[in-house]
Amino acid sequence: MNSPSDGHAVRQPTLPAATLAALGIVFGDIGTSPLYAFRECFAPHGIDPTPMTATNLVGAASLIVWALILVVSIKYVLIILKLDNRGEGGILALSALIRSAARRLGGKDRKSVLLLGLAGSSLIYADGMITPSISVLSAVEGLSVSAPLLAHYVVPLAVGILIAMFAIQRHGTGKVGILFGPIVLTWFVTLGVLGLRGIIQHPEVLGALSPAAGIMFLVHEWHHAFPLLAAVFLAVTGGEALYADLGHFGTRPIRFGWFCVVFPGLVLNYLGQAALLSYEPEAIRAPFFLLAPEYFRLPLTILATAAAAIASQALISGAFSLTTQAVQLGCLPRVRIRYTSEHSIGQVYVPAVNRFLLLACIVLVITFKSSTALAGAYGIAIILTMTITSFLFYSAARAAWGWSILKAGLVTSLFLLVELPFLAANSLKILHGGWLPLIVAGTAMGLMMTWLWGRARLYARLSRESLPIDALLADLKKGHIHRVSGTAVYMSGRGDTVPTALLHNLKHNQVLHERVVLLHVQTLDQPHAGPAESLGHTDLGEGVHRVNLSFGFADTPDVPEALKARLPEVVKFHPGKATYVLGRETYGVGKNASALDRVRLALFAVMARNASPATAYFRLPPGRVVELGAQITL
Incomplete structure (x- = not known):
């Protein structure tokens, strides 16, 4: 187990190095939008496409530029990124921050905040399935254009790329980001250079920097407003990912990368595409690639393929990140989580989620077979998440920052003024594939709600049968309980009640070890637990000891070794001789339970059975572990 006493100081990455890694992880999704966003503004939606006049081209570019400014730069980069929950970002972290900060909120309000957070996080799970599928499919389809012989191998090649992409996730987002970072940096520099090339040939497009051009465009083309806004929104997909990935790199690298590299490259490229189409309208078939000189188009296709594949990261x-937060908040059962960085708690790898997303992406690619078929499902999940974030921002600004109702309401209203039209436009996609992310998100939220419901019922049931520790100590003092030699370790919560496993041991075996350790384990928001905070020990008397064991997020939670090294001699703890007693409950259904409760209980039981076992997680010796089963009626 690593610790500061090893003599090796944890070296923090420099801002340029962290920014380079962030480029490879955080900005890939939003960075590939120039491949299709501007083109879709003038694609034939129905039988009446938007006229591609010089004024309309400048207007469309203006809408995209100001969407990037208002939604990404101002809302997310400058404001929302400040709302971190001990370094973690994302909509679930935001809801947790609100609930912990707003002590004055009533139970109903606190529950609604949690529900919004769960809904938003569920939508990100759905988008996490669709984005890799579309990105990889579009990348491989781009290669098949330059190499038609590969056209029949699009799906197998896409599946192969997905397998390779998910296989490298176990190395950690920091290392993956360093691998992807130079490619994405090259991509954004190329975006800017190509866009500048088009602007020089037609500088009139700089008028798009004025918001008036975009407003007048919408007014003039009001009958195309919904398709236009849905296409414009494609330019800001990936904005929510900046916040969700906050814990991986922190605020400074994300802001530095956005304002110095990403935003300038995007704006220049969109303006360049508008300039190209103003004097070469037939380039609408592929305005991004036709910005480049002919000799550079094949290398650009290869670079775009790499960038599109990286976009899903x-x-x-x-x-x-969301899964880790959900487990910590008790919204999901315990899963195996690997912390892959010595300096950032947010850099995590969750094998179960990785496998699930890989399987889901492969199924989508094989089923839909083309990025066009999946296009209808893209966008609705992201705009719903952004809108939920705006609603949560109001509560966060009031609770965490102490803003007045007027100030918080005004800023939230400005967010919604921009996002609600995008939501209305994307709602038209529901019948054309948008139902898919909604069903996936609904399923994910149903699982989280079921776990919360089951845990609440379980806690209430156990609380009714719990025994205060003082009562146990009194019985021990009277000699009513037979003692046997040795040490037993019982996993315990923070409360003052006897662990259920200990009660079941007394009920069935009617004996207790002469030394009993009631152990509570927690993970700190720092890489390593220092000597003063790693162990809390209280001798309760009668051979019973309460122990709080703390690990840093970069430490290995090896409970036996930690207890051996840190417990005082009076406990006489020997890892190879101690008995570790764990509870394993099965759940029954009460006679008065409704049909819905029976279904939810069955699902809760399945989730509980498949949770990561404590034996492996805490490095307990399997030969010394005793599990006591119990039937609990809920």
């Missing part, structure tokens, strides 16, 4: 790492 932001959603994958965001799903890892």
Whole structure:
């Protein structure tokens, strides 16, 4: 187990190095939008496409530029990123921050905040399935254009790329980011250079920097408003990923990368595409690639393929972060989580989520077979998440920052003024594939709600039968309980009640070890637990000891070795001789339970059975572990 006493100081990455890694993880999704966003503004939606006049081209570019400014730069980068929950970002961290800060909120309000957070996180899970599928499919389809012989191998090649992409996730987002970072940096520099090339040939497009051009465009083309806004929104997909991936790199690298590299490259490229189409309208078939000189188009296709494949990384790492937060908040059962960085608690790898997303992406690719078929499902999940974040921002600004109702309401209203039209436009996609992320998100939220419901019922049931520790100590003092030699360790919560496993041991075996350790384990928000905070020990008397064991997030939670090294001699703890007693409950259904409760209980039981076992997680010696089963009626 690593610790500061090893003599090796944890070296923090420099801002340029962290920014380079962030480029490879955080900005891939939003960075590939120039491949299709501007083109879709003038694609034939129905029988009446938007006229591609010089004024309309400038207007469309203006809408995209100001969407990037208002939604990404101002809302997320400058404001929302400040709302971190001990370094973690994302919609679930935001809801947790609100609930912990707003002590004055009533139970109903606190529950609604949690529900919004769960809904938003569920939508990100859905988007985490669709984004990799679309990104990889579009990448492989781009290669098949330059190499038609590969056209029949699009699906197998896409599946192969997905397998390779998910296989490297176990190395950690920091290392993956360093691998992807130079590619994405090259991509954004190329975006800017190509866009500048088009602007020089037609500088009139700089008028798009004025918001008036975009407003007048919407007014003039009001009958195309919904398709236009749905296409414009494609330029800001990936904005929520900036917040979800906050814990991986922190605020400074994300802000530095956005304002110095990403935002300038995107704006220049969108303006360049508008400039190209103003004097070469037939380039609408592929305005991004036709910005480049002919000799550079094949290398650009290869670079775009790599960038599009990397684009899915932001959603994958965001799903890892959300899962970790959900487990910590008790919204999901315990799963195996690997911390892959010595300096950032947010850099995590969740094998179960990685496998699930890989399987889901492969199924989507094989089923839909093309990025066009999946296009209808893209966008609705992201705009719903952004809108939920705006609603949560109001409560966060009031609770965490102490803003007045007027100030918080005004800023939230400005967010919604921009996002609600995007939501209305994307709602038209529901019948054309948008139902898919909604069903996936609904399923994910149903699982989380079932776990919360089951845990609440379980806690209430156990609380009714719990025994205060003082009562146990009194019985021990009277000699009513037979004692046997040795040490037993019982996993315990923070409360003052006897662990259920200990009660079941007394009920069935009617004996207790001469030394009993009631152990509570917690993970700190720092890489390593220092000597003063790693162990809390209280001798309760009668051979019973309460122990709080703390690990840093970069430490290995090896409970036996930690207890051996840190417990005082009076406990006489020997890892190879101690008995570790764990509870394993099975759940029954009460006679008065409704049909819905029976279904939810069955699902809760399945989730509980498949949770990561404490034996492996805490490095307990299997030969010294005793599990006491109990039937609990809920």
